[in-house]
Amino acid sequence: DSGEASLEGFDHYMLKEIYEQPESIRNAMRGRLDDENATAVFGGLNLTPQQLRCVERIILTGCGTSWHSALVGEYLIEDVARIPVSVEYASELRYRNPPIENNTLVFGITQSGETADTLAALRETKRKGHRTLAICNVVGSSIAQAADGGVYLHAGPEIGVASTKAYTSQCCVLAMLALYFGRLRHVSFESGKRIIDELRQLPAAVQQALSCDEQVRDVAKKYQNASTVLYLGRQYNFPTALEGALKLKEISYIHAEGYPAAEMKHGPIALVDEQTPSVFIIPRGTTYDKVMANMEEVKARGGPVIALASRDDPQVESLADDVIHVPQVPGFTQPIVNVIPLQLLSYHIALLRGCDVDKPRNLAKSVTVE
Numbered sequence: 190d191s192g193e194a195s196l197e198g199f200d201h202y203m204l205k206e207i208y209e210q211p212e213s214i215r216n217a218m219r220g221r222l223d224d225e226n227a228t229a230v231f232g233g234l235n236l237t238p239q240q241l242r243c244v245e246r247i248i249l250t251g252c253g254t255s256w257h258s259a260l261v262g263e264y265l266i267e268d269v270a271r272i273p274v275s276v277e278y279a280s281e282l283r284y285r286n287p288p289i290e291n292n293t294l295v296f297g298i299t300q301s302g303e304t305a306d307t308l309a310a311l312r313e314t315k316r317k318g319h320r321t322l323a324i325c326n327v328v329g330s331s332i333a334q335a336a337d338g339g340v341y342l343h344a345g346p347e348i349g350v351a352s353t354k355a356y357t358s359q360c361c362v363l364a365m366l367a368l369y370f371g372r373l374r375h376v377s378f379e380s381g382k383r384i385i386d387e388l389r390q391l392p393a394a395v396q397q398a399l400s401c402d403e404q405v406r407d408v409a410k411k412y413q414n415a416s417t418v419l420y421l422g423r424q425y426n427f428p429t430a431l432e433g434a435l436k437l438k439e440i441s442y443i444h445a446e447g448y449p450a451a452e453m454k455h456g457p458i459a460l461v462d463e464q465t466p467s468v469f470i471i472p473r474g475t476t477y478d479k480v481m482a483n484m485e486e487v488k489a490r491g492g493p494v495i496a497l498a499s500r501d502d503p504q505v506e507s508l509a510d511d512v513i514h515v516p517q518v519p520g521f522t523q524p525i526v527n528v529i530p531l532q533l534l535s536y537h538i539a540l541l542r543g544c545d546v547d548k549p550r551n552l553a554k555s556v557t558v559e
């Protein structure tokens with residue numbers, strides 16, 4: 190219902206929502222960072238710390254962009270809290286009937302809280318006796334009522350069909366949950382404090398990432414007529430590659446694929462030619478050298494390269510055709526920062542191609558049928 194939100198001077202809801210992200214992330218964190226105990230607090234989990242301490246496996250399920258945030262959650266929770274995580278497409282989970290161990294906690298992740306498959310997957314696991322929680326944006330939505338408890342995103346209404354601010358808020362909530370679960374186990378007070386400090390820097394980093402808009406617009410002009418675009422990243426940047434590709438597909442109708450950068454040589458590299466750009470997400474960090482090698486492989490085959498990279502990186506500057514600078518942040522918050530230029534890239538390309546950004550063809554904001 191767009192009656193609840195106005196464009197406030199922006200040309201499209203999607204652009205407005207992209208620009209709201211410093212604020213929506215702040216709202217996701219408001220009142221949830223507990224400095225005294227170096228942990229996160231949630232009011233609506235409806236489970237005791239004792240019960241949550243016993244969780245031995247977590248299932249994260251959702252559809253579309255929410256499924257991508259689940260992938261980010263997998264890295265986060267395994268990395269920080271050391272709890273094994275499975276990510277499931279809700280549409281598959283509901284019919285696959287996998288054996289689920291005792292002490293498994295199931296999260297349904299959904300902006301709307303109304304996606305039929307996510308709701309059904311959650312209900313099915315609940316019926317089998319597992320504890321279920323929702324991560325959703327819309328207060329009082331069907332999933333919020335169906336789950337045992339949950340966490341609201343507080344992102345405000347998201348009108349653009351292509352999800353932007355809900356996604357970064359989902360990632361942010363998952364980071365706080367990882368901290369919370371970690372602090373129930375082995376994460377020290379000191380490490381908890383460091384994570385909180387790094388989370389607090391997020392709104393400013395996202396604000397800084399938004400300043401690449403001009404740069405991104407130029408890149409969009411150059412590549413607006415591509416018929417296929419590849420998105421490549423590793424570790425925390427792999428889900429970002431998937432999400433960047435999905436954003437482009439959804440609103441510009443350009444074929445795009447996201448891959449873990451190293452998987453490229455097992456197939457997608459066959460698509461590379463002078464007309465097929467590859468977007469590499471390559472900030473400084475652990476797999477930097479490996480992704481650089483993948484980038485060289487693409488260049489050697491004549492493929493144009495757009496790099497999302499840290500500032501002052503002469504190696505990237507000399508190899509890539511176009512560089513978009515992203516702020517330097519720790520690995521676990523990179524998904525939230527690095528997706529911003531990719532949201533803008535798809536927005537500008539769609540606009541240049543004359544597409545209906547807020548209401549792309551064939552798509553619905555919330556899919557309430559199977």
Ligand code: G6P
Pocket residue numbers: 251252253254255298299300301302303304307350351352552553554555556
């Ligand atoms: C639809 C929307 C997507 C969204 C997906 C899941 O397909 O077009 O943008 O990611 O549903 O929506 P949810 O509300 O469950 O996050």
